[in-house]
Amino acid sequence: MKKITLLLFCLLTSTYLLAQKPSNESISITGKVVDANTNQPLEYATVVLKNTKTQTVSGGITDQTGSFNIKNPIGTYEISVEFISFKTIKYPVQEISSNKNLGTIKLYEDSSSLDEVVVIAEKSTVDIRLDKKIYNVGKDMTVKGGTASDVLDNVPSVDVDPEGVVSLRGSENVRILIDGKPSALVGLSGADALKQLPSDAIERVEVITSPSARYDSEGTAGILNIILRKGKSSGLNGSVNVTVGDPKNYQGGVNLNLRTEKINVFSNLGYSDNSGPGVYNSDVTYLSNGTIDSIRVENRDNERGRKGFNANFGLEYYLNKKSSITGTIFVRDSDGNDISKNNISSFDALDNNLYNSTRIQDEREEDQTLQFSLNYVNNFNENGHKLTVDLQHSASKENESAIITDINPETNATNELSIDNLLQADYVLPIGKNSQFEAGYRGSFQDLASDYVVVAPNLDPAYNPSNNLEFNQNVNAFYTQFGSKINKFSFLLGVRAELTNIDIKLKNTNENYNKNYTDFFPTVNFGYELTDDQSFTLGYSKRLRRPHSRYLNPFESRESEVIFSKGNVDLDPTYTNSFDLGYLNTWGKITLNSSIYYQHSTNNIARVNSQDIRIVNGKETNVLVRQPINLSSEDRAGFEFTANYNASNKVRFSGSFNFYQFETEGEYTYNVTEPSTGILTPITQNFNTKNNSWFTRFDAKITLPWGVQSQTRVFYYGPKNDAQSEREGILSTNIALSKDILKDKGTLVLNVSDLFNSRKYEVTSYAPSRENPTNITDQIFQRRMRQVSLTFTYRFNQNKNQKERKTGGNGNDDGGGEEF
Template sequence: MKHFYIFIALFCFALTANAQFGVGGGGPTTTGRISGTVIDSITKKPMDYTTVGLYRSGGKSPITGVLTDDKGNFKLDNVKPGNYKLVISFIGYPSKTIEPVVTTASKPDNKLGTVFISPGAKALKEVNVVGQAPLIENRIDKIVYNAEKDLTAAGGNATDVLQKVPMVAVDLNGNVSIRGDQNVRVLINGKPSGATSASLSDVLKTIPADQIKSIEVVTSPSAKYDAEGSAGIINIITKQKNVSGISGSVSGGIGTRQNNGNANINYNHNRLSLSANVGGNMTWPQTSLTSSDQDFNYNDPATHFSQSSNGTSRVKRHGIIGTASAGYDFNAFNNLRTSIRLNQGGFDPNSHSTTTQTYYYDRTLDTAYTSNTLGHNSFGGFDWNLDYTHKFKKEGEELDLSTQWSHSKIVTDYTSVFSSVFDNQKNNINGINNEYTFQADYTLPVSKLLKIEAGGKNIIRRISSTSDYFVPSTGDDFVFDPNNSNLYKYNQTVFAGYTVLTFTLKKGYSILAGARVENTDIHGEPTSAVQSLQPFDQNYTTYIPSLTLQKQLSATQTIKLSYSKRITRPSLQFLNPFVNKSNITAQTVGNPALSPEVSQTVELGYNTFIKSSVINLSAYYKHTGGLIEGLATPIKVSVDGVDQDGTITTFRNIGVNNSFGASFFGSINPIKILTIRGSINAYTYKPTPSGSFQGQQTQTNTYVQYNAFLSASVTLPSGFIAESFAVQNSARRTIQGSNPSFSIFGVGVKKQFMEKRASIGINAIEPFSTYKNFNSNIKTPTFNQSSKFAFPFRSFGVTFSYSFGKLSFSNPQQPKKGINNDDLKQGDQGAQGAPTGGGR
């Protein structure tokens, strides 16, 4: 707790410094209005949804701003007397600056009248697509997908939205990857969530799509970001509007597969802002079909054994997420903001399977049995943030102090009943995750040519997991089994510091150079009654340089060369040495000696903007050392004195992988009402195992893996909009086999009315097939396994939305940063998870 007390002391010091750094003196209290009408100089038509920003003369940051209405009118209220400039921006048009714009105490109102803007050759630095309602933005350091503009996402969840983001893929289990790499850090509003550390895929399925404003994808993070996540960072931005007065919206969807609802309300008056949001998601029970074939050859006919299983799995899910936030500007230099985010979700699996075992060397041993598994899984917690921002009198100089406490709890209970061969079993798992983060960031624009950013960070993670295992007693009763139960405590502490320099040079050149150092300290304490397990420790320091060179070739073309280094820390279950025997024929075990995975990427990117069309191309080379993969090894297990064949899976640093890849994203408007956009990312996979792992490798070719997306949207008369999309992801390879490929197709139509404040729509996902099939394979020199999973994907739904309030923003003092934990390997459970079923 000493870290907490230190931070509180620093925070109190910052508040007491208010008198020194705050705005002093009084001044006129009279306020006025600046108004006008924006007109297209060629068509002479009013420009609606055009951004009008108000700046102080010579200033670089907007004081306030509005969007023009459907008649092109704008009004900026509560303007104090002074000298200003207006910057008017619209997609595909060069920004127009009007200066000076003067208001005085004697003449507080300034009516500008008609302001003409015209298309030109000069494009915006941040390129937007799709005209008035951009769906994709290509920025210098990221790609932004504006989910609120996607009508086919309505009624779904975060997983459905992520499937349509360029360069991002989501598999059937909800595992997220960028360019095929699952080592991704997923943030919510720029901050990690304790819930995602428990089970990312499950949490994503509980976030309603209607609650998502946009998704940012950062493929080459600079040194200011945490080093974790070799593939990059995905930041999910929820709808937290910053508007004057009171505003809000309600939306939802009802469908054959899932239902959701979302509501938010926002209040902003003077220097106080308040907002609240709540969203829920519930699926109808869904029944999947499963099958598996295993063949244990051992290169010896005398031990040849195989088994096959067929069954069903029925699951229903639910989740609710609520957020409340408050912010207050003490003056133009000091801001305090706090927010709390609550989440609760769960799912209840019910599976049944029939397994047939064949002993080729002795057919008298052939047998068959059934298994039934009932489970209950729940997860929930909160994320509390407190952020303080101090802006210095020098334009752009800023100090941010932030803290966050994330708490989550995951509970997994299941009971498996077998007709024969195996004993019935029961497992109750309780995991608790507490994460404390303290962060300071400082930004100093030294001159027009140089900006310096520096900061420090401390992340403290304290995780515990208790797995209580039970075996049959008498009748239907179970008794505690200490032999298979365990307690696991895991502590991780990370200290980090960084410096980033941004150079803005002549002739369109710019350089972003940075360096970061991170020290990771890990202590694990596994406890078992029968397994001889020892506490383990790891401590390592990682240096992370980053460099980006950009050249503005013309007003519409940019080329960028970047280098980044990332790491993937193995955590919790990857390091837990306890052998999990809850599924006796499919055991798992962690590896305390596992080292972090280190990747280095060099990328060359090109972006061009032609009228309303965008093309983004990139080619990259990625070297990964200490490549982490899970390896399955055949084992013999004894059940009532009879040997059974099974597998044990653990994680290893198997070697290195050198990958070459290229990606393309494009958006075009062949005709005014039609927008077509698509993306494809392809890359090679050919690892080089080291030492004994060479003997485990059965996939020796060079494989090309890819993910692709294509969509088309049509704007029709009378407020109708129609859209269709398709996603295709190839199978993902390992040195022992392949994981399932994935594809999805959807269509939707929406009708807008009440001046676009309300809408109702219908959509369909996979309308032509009830099930989607997912196949995977594992092959070792002595063991083969193929699995098939058929998931009910077809769904039809109705969506609705209604919004109210004033479309203007009037609180520019909101902090920009806050906590941003971009570390920990995704796919890892924050608390020990449970298997999907019993032994086979």
């Protein structure tokens, strides 16, 4: 680790020296650009400075608050301020010899020019800012016809495994928000729900690795904030898209937006019908005193089919020029049919076949979600004095039933219902020109009921996983923070208090569990602008990981007779202290964002493999049980960098690299009961381990002849080992081709996901420990095969490159408050 730190220090130092520029006597031209009708800031407005003597042209763009700060040599300038669909303001030629503040510049809408504007500079796929990374989905062809899971899997620092589990910087404990808030769009089982949300409904994804006190403390690795599309352009406009693919992938979507002076109506409608083959093969070697006793081979073919409809309707009403109220309704209804065929063979130590069987699971699933949201925003003035109030109610229902045909046939069914309510209020008060005070409250309340029933004639009653769980979680949170900027130095200090109450009832066994805890979560963020092109950030935050209902529910999966996954009702939260040092540098056509991070977690939640002995086909058999437990601690340290290089208007490259080292300490003791004797045998597993892993990706966007756009993305995930498993490296390649047709109103995209069909997870697991295993499991898991799809998009009353105005009553599309 010392060598890595030294290497990174040298990298940052050399980058700093390369980026130094000769100093010239210069002045600053500042100001703020707003919509004259709503007084809301206009992000990405262009300020053009033309030196009348040298005829050179320079300038800049506004940030998310509408502000700009441009440094130029002393001279005589003609200044103009421009924004799409607004009338340009031009200032008379003037000599500027000292710093000049143009004040608040109000632009008026020019609807007559809306369809004539062409944006020359394309917004990059990844926008790098001091407090977050913003991944713009609209510019990424490789996710066309995909889902939210595909979008997240293409975000730098993020990985989505074959089961749909999302991780950030190698950690699965990441908080996923929709428009800055917890949402029913994530559903009862977030992984499956993300596969149902079409990529076309997503505008961008924000990666927040050092969240301020404004955000939930949930998520020790950080926050992924998914921002849905909400049109802001005047008049009626929208787009229609259709996708066909192989394996079966049929999708259709409509995005509509109607904006007038008093209202803004937006909607996203989508329908999908898809199916995909997958494989899961496992070889379990059973050992006795270090020698092979028997081998069990399972080759499972999965065919997953799903049909679904989702709709998001919103109406924003401008009460006056300073306030608005927005109502949103989200509906999702989907049906799934998953068939798993598991061919099982068992052999003795001499490779003699003991028996063969086929276990078929036919599972049907129905998911329904209904969510209502209400948002009120009052902008007291144009300087950022603001009050925001959010109300949200959602109900999610999930019904599953499965028929398992085998030597020992069985049926099982799961019925889940979750009612979630959210109340949130945020207040922002600017103090002077460079300081800001914030305070707020968030209350989230969840009531979940899960009834799981297994019926099997030959099932051992001692291991019947049937259960009826009631889960109630109430979290009341209060926060305050203060930030200021002093010359080139800025800071944001905050603290968040959260009061958590969790009640769990296992009705089948009449067991009750209650957990109450009150915690304080300080956050510290510093920034220093070395030059206009270079800046450093330093962040600290304390965060936690609450075990969700799926981790607490002790039901067992039933696809296999010898490999089970289950929850642990007695889990406690994990607490993590996170540190992040970042460096941003832009010179010429290259932008580099790098960071060093360190996380220390106590009471760490980890999924572990333990062994058990059960009667399988009339024989005592060692089985593998995978469940989450609390370990004592985990230390994680690493570094990452993201680089963008715009070689020309036709060639753009980007890449990212993340290396991390983790060290885990802890022991786990449990009892194994031998069915024939009833004797309890205690087993202690030591999980002390220290290892590292890395992953990287490379992206190339090239304009080919005849106006064809190409995009190639290559991923590689390095090998990863821990106390009980070894995972091989994974390579995957996506390519896409795009062509505009119908006078640029239509676009065709051909997308091939996992071109070489190489995205397979190969894992070897040891139980109870690597040093003294009683069984060794070799697994190969491929959830989805190579996918080829063709997407057609048609736009009406909007240009292909038209930027959306961020002028709604709240002036903030992400629901997460203003970033200081």
